[in-house]
Amino acid sequence: MKFGLLINEGPYNHQAADTAYQFARAALARGHRIQRVFFYNDGVNNATKLTEPPQDDRHIVNRWTKLAQDHGIDLVVCVAAGLRRGLVEDNLAPGFRISGLGQLVEAGIESDRLVVFGD
């Protein structure tokens, strides 16, 4: 099955960002495809390369980057939500790209299931 994911909550602040990653990994392990992961609301903060968690904690941002590189997943950050929160090209982590909300609607159209991870 082809999944689209929407992440609406920020990293470390909310479980949604972790659950989305775990879902993506589990789906890929079962042979499903991730058509796109779209980051919206405070979810855009999952894409900043300025993130530096304590060493004994998981690195949520780098985890996405690695998953994208290993599986060719399209990680898209909403431009408008990003601008509101200071997330721009300059501080975007590798593997992510910035685009418009149309990419979220397109994910809904093109994927078999769009799964929302939010509060």
Added chain:
Amino acid sequence: MTEVAEAVERETETRAVVKKFMFVNRRAPYGTIYALEGLEVALISAAFDQDVSLAFLDDGVYQLVKGQQTKGLEVKNFSPTYRALEGYDIEKLYVERESLEARGIAEEQLLVAVEIVSAREMAELMEAQDVIIAF
């Protein structure tokens, strides 16, 4: 096939699909950004020629109440945008009756024409969707 031809074909395939999208609004209009950013997605979706509807339940019903005054909060009153939805061909607005009643809100207090449905009917509407995005 060239990259351009592939892109055109993909675009055509995407355009041909009409899915039922429902945007579910569960939160008060102010206090968090969910209502505003949720509305922005609904507006964008209109450009994709999909079958779009909006649902309002729980505190989300407050989003449609007339006479919102936000000056004291120093945030923009975006409620006039709900009136513009019709211009985007988004005409299906469903409001849950139980949520209105629990908050003492009458239909006359809403700023747009809506269809008021029971929680059960709302569940049936949701069941019929292809894509549900809740904020």
